[in-house]
Amino acid sequence: GQQLNQSPQSMFIQEGEDVSMNCTSSSIFNTWLWYKQDPGEGPVLLIALYKAGELTSNGRLTAQFGITRKDSFLNISASIPSDVGIYFCAGQLPRGTYKYIFGTGTRLKVLA
Amino acid sequence: EPEVTQTPSHQVTQMGQEVILRCVPISNHLYFYWYRQILGQKVEFLVSFYNNEISEKSEIFDDQFSVERPDGSNFTLKIRSTKLEDSAMYFCASNFAAADTQYFGPGTRLTVL
Numbered sequence: 001g002q003q004l005n006q007s008p009q010s011m012f013i014q015e016g017e018d019v020s021m022n023c024t025s026s027s028i029f030n031t032w033l034w035y036k037q038d039p040g041e042g043p044v045l046l047i048a049l050y051k052a053g054e055l056t057s058n059g060r061l062t063a064q065f066g067i068t069r070k071d072s073f074l075n076i077s078a079s080i081p082s083d084v085g086i087y088f089c090a091g092q093l094p095r096g097t098y099k100y101i102f103g104t105g106t107r108l109k110v111l112a
Numbered sequence: 113e114p115e116v117t118q119t120p121s122h123q124v125t126q127m128g129q130e131v132i133l134r135c136v137p138i139s140n141h142l143y144f145y146w147y148r149q150i151l152g153q154k155v156e157f158l159v160s161f162y163n164n165e166i167s168e169k170s171e172i173f174d175d176q177f178s179v180e181r182p183d184g185s186n187f188t189l190k191i192r193s194t195k196l197e198d199s200a201m202y203f204c205a206s207n208f209a210a211a212d213t214q215y216f217g218p219g220t221r222l223t224v225l
Contacts, residue, residue, distance in 0.1 A: 042218040045213060
């Protein structure tokens with residue numbers, strides 16, 4: 001079945017540093033989405049990308065939809081302690097029910 | 113801002129018991145989904161539902177699982193006879209059109225003892 005490889009699995013960074021994470025797949029996706037999940041809660045949408053090559057920002061977050069439609073990255077600039085959490089990419093399949101395939105998550109810890 | 117809600121937030125049950133997890137999708141949405149996340153693992157698709165029928169289900173969604181939209185607002189997931197490995201967070205999601213962004217509820221944590 002389709003799989004999304006997300007890296008890194010976890011990262012510890014100092015407050016103020018920039019963060020970069022990415023997702024890759026052998027499958028093509030219609031849409032790439034990035035979610036943040038806090039412990040015990042549901043995923044919260046951060047950024048949605050709808051076109052190959054699209055670069056979208058949401059505050060300190062920037063994400064890009066890869067040209068091949070098989071990858072995406074998320075950057076967080078000038079990290080702050082509340083950025084801590086698990087970040088998931090999700091690719092929406094281009095046909096059928098358009099279900100989401102989730103990546104394995106990047107656990108981010110920010111050291112003050 | 114409209115949001116997807118889920119009840120209960122936490123359900124504890126004995127193995128072999130039936131559980132029903134409830135979701136109220138965003139009111140004008142037409143497509144409904146259930147996902148599951150075992151602790152420490154990624155979110156996995158279970159089932160999608162549209163026009164009062166299942167449009168797709170994963171291999172996880174076996175005969176022990178069923179979904180229903182009993183009225184105009186609720187969307188339920190029933191597990192007929194729970195197993196230990198059903199312990200997970202269950203997320204409901206909805207959208208207006210199939211290709212639209214899906215909006216997730218806060219989840220129900222199911223613990224099977």
